[in-house]
Amino acid sequence: MYKTMQVVALEEHYWDAELSQKSPGFEASRSEWQMKRLFDFDELRIGEMDANGVDVQVLSHGAPSIQRMKGQEAVDLARRCNDRLAEQIARHPTRFYGFGMLPTDVPDAAADELQRCMRDLNFRGAMLHGQSNGVFLDNQRFWPVFERASALGAPIYLHPATADPRVTEAYYADYVKAFPMVVRPAWGYTVETATLAIRLVLSGVFERCKDLQIILGHMGETLPYQLWRIDQALARPGQEEMGFRKIFCDHFHITTSGHFSTPALICAMMELGLDRIMFSIDWPFVPNEPAMDWVKTLQLNETDMRKFLGGNARRLLRLP
Numbered sequence: 091m092y093k094t095m096q097v098v099a100l101e102e103h104y105w106d107a108e109l110s111q112k113s114p115g116f117e118a119s120r121s122e123w124q125m126k127r128l129f130d131f132d133e134l135r136i137g138e139m140d141a142n143g144v145d146v147q148v149l150s151h152g153a154p155s156i157q158r159m160k161g162q163e164a165v166d167l168a169r170r171c172n173d174r175l176a177e178q179i180a181r182h183p184t185r186f187y188g189f190g191m192l193p194t195d196v197p198d199a200a201a202d203e204l205q206r207c208m209r210d211l212n213f214r215g216a217m218l219h220g221q222s223n224g225v226f227l228d229n230q231r232f233w234p235v236f237e238r239a240s241a242l243g244a245p246i247y248l249h250p251a252t253a254d255p256r257v258t259e260a261y262y263a264d265y266v267k268a269f270p271m272v273v274r275p276a277w278g279y280t281v282e283t284a285t286l287a288i289r290l291v292l293s294g295v296f297e298r299c300k301d302l303q304i305i306l307g308h309m310g311e312t313l314p315y316q317l318w319r320i321d322q323a324l325a326r327p328g329q330e331e332m333g334f335r336k337i338f339c340d341h342f343h344i345t346t347s348g349h350f351s352t353p354a355l356i357c358a359m360m361e362l363g364l365d366r367i368m369f370s371i372d373w374p375f376v377p378n379e380p381a382m383d384w385v386k387t388l389q390l391n392e393t394d395m396r397k398f399l400g401g402n403a404r405r406l407l408r409l410p
Contacts, residue, residue, distance in 0.1 A: 093143060098400040098409065099381075101247070101307045101347035101370040102147035104128055104178075106171045109151070112159065127374035128152060131178045136185060142378035144371070146400070148407065149175060150189040150217040152375075153251040157194055157219045164193035168203055176211040187409060188213045189247055194222035197231055201238035208242050214407035215244045215305075220251025220282055228289040233298065240299035245343070245406055247305040248286060250279030257282075275308070275348060275375075284311040288320070291337050302341060303406065307370060309351065310344035314358040339363075343406060345370035350384035364394050368403045 105128040120128070127134060139147065156168045172190045179186040190207030192200040207213040216239070218227060225231075227248075239246050252258065252273060258266070261281075262273050272278060287306060296302060306313065313320075321335035339362055346355065347370035358367055371381040390398060403409065 095396050096145045096400040096404075097143055097369065097382075097385075098146040098148065098403040099139075099144050099371045099373065099378075100148045100305075100345050100368050100403050100407075101249070102149055102373045103152045103375065104131070104149050104175070105152050106174060109156070109167060109171055112167070113154070124374045131181070131186075136182065138373075138378055139185070142382045144378055144382070146185060146187065146409070147373070148187045148189060148214060148403070149179065150247065150249070151175075151191050153219040153249055155217065155219045155249075155251075156191045157222045157251065159193065160195045160223060162196070164195045165199045165203070168193040168200075169206075172203070172207055172211060172213070176213070179212075187407065189215050189217040192216050192218060192235060194218060194227065194232060194235065197234045200232075201234045204235065204238050204244055205242060208244050214409065215239075215246060217247040217249050219249045220286070221254070224254060226286055226289055228286065228293040228295065230293070233295060236295050236299045236302050240302040243301065243303075243408075245303045245305050247307070248283055249307060250274075250283045250311075253278055253282045280308065280311045283308075284313050284316075287311065287313060287338075287342065291334055291341075292332070296337050296341050303343065304341055305343045305345060305368075305406075307345045307347035307349075307372065309346055309349035309354045310342070310358060310362075313338065313342075314344065314361040315354075317361050339366070342366070343368060343402075346381070348372035348376045350381055352384075352388065355388070364390075364397055365402060367398060368406070369399050 107129065151171065156164055159167060168191050175188050179188050190204060190213045192203050194200050204216050207216060222232065258273055262278060265272055283306065317335050317338060324332045324334050343366045344358060344362065345368045371378055
């Protein structure tokens with residue numbers, strides 16, 4: 091059934107050559123197979139999309155992107171990277187869309203760059219990676235970015251990056267040598283990004299930015315599973331009135347990037363509703379094949395499958 095539907099993969103990555111030179115060590119954690127694909131926008135990337143039935147990729151830069159760059163250097167570099175991504179998208183306009191990178195170290199400039207990405211480059215939102223030079227993005231200094239995103243109708247995708255070194259040392263040092271991925275997708279990324287999402291809700295930013303929409307990958311970084319408990323615990327006596335669950339369900343969307351579990355999908359559907367769940371792969375950190383093989387096993391009706399594979403993404407990102 092899915093072969094008659096447009097498949098939009100929403101968290102598919104690339105690397106910019108200039109930024110990679112300013113991110114020492116990033117190659118060490120990437121396989122040769124991944125590295126070859128991160129810099130490709132043509133036959134290899136599109137060939138693997140075609141071979142697996144992926145019609146559209148929404149491209150975003152890999153972590154940590156620009157979030158560890160500072161000052162005017164971050165502003166200028168983000169602009170150049172976004173321009174180069176727009177050029178690649180223009181070469182394959184029916185296959186690629188983009189999320190911009192934002193120089194969050196200079197929040198007002200980041201808000202302006204988001205506006206330029208949406209209005210001049212035809213991007214569909216922006217992706218932010220973890221903390222901005224050690225500061226969680228719920229800090230009010232970053233609220234100009236969220237205010238502009240709300241005004242523009244630009245979704246913000248919160249993508250993981252490695253935790254503060256102190257957290258890594260305290261939580262994972264005993265096991266990181268034997269199991270290096272425990273710091274990243276196996277667990278560390280989930281803890282970091284779920285914490286940021288919770289902090290955003292607690293910060294009150296959604297009261298200020300009523301139209302702000304946030305995307306979480308990896309089946310929502312465990313938060314759909316935890317929603318009832320978080321909401322109930324925050325409603326206990328002695329705390330400010332919160333309504334965590336309603337805020338989360340009104341302002342967050344999730345994708346399946348790198349998490350192809352039917353029980354997890356069912357839980358997310360029951361907690362959030364299918365309209366807030368979008369298909370993603372996390373290419374090239376995860377190949378296309380396991381994602382598309384999983385799709386073939388899903389027992390969704392035709393209407394829901396269309397929403398899941400592309401309809402929800404087209405609506406949220408306003409794709410043609």
